[in-house]
Amino acid sequence: MDELIDILSEEESLLLQINDILRQHEEALLSKNLxxxxxxxxxxxxLLTSFEKTEDRRRLCFLRMKSELGLSEDLSFYEFARSSGGNLVEKLFKVTEQLNQMALEVEKLKELSQFQLRYIDVMMKILNPQDSPTYDEKASIRRDSSHRFEVQS
Structure with a gap:
């Protein structure tokens, strides 16, 4: 049980670091700091590689513990932690809280990236228009424009 608590503490620490890096990444994107x-x-x-390895250790430790204690193979880690109570469930909730925070940070980065991509697309269209202009050199509306006007002077 102590080993699981230690592993969850490691995961919490890694997630805190990941969330900090995600915030730094957002700042770097906003300031265009390559x-x-x-x-x-x-x-x-x-950090994500380290978290993945730590999560694998937690999973293997839990499988080993279920085998040693003769617990059902279908028992989930959450159910086990909830029934055990104490420090284990407390650590699990802290890890879950950090995962939720990470999801919010990732969503903010996703929205920021989408905004920047739309901005780049608009700038590219302004700087390199692919469509012919609506008006010709005489300031008359073109017949081939996407509008239905057919006025010529």
């Missing part, structure tokens, strides 16, 4: 973006992406990959 070095900062590169650094945060590298650090984020490292």
């Amino acid at each position: 070095d900062g973006i590169s650094t945060t992406v590298y650090e984020l990959e490292r």
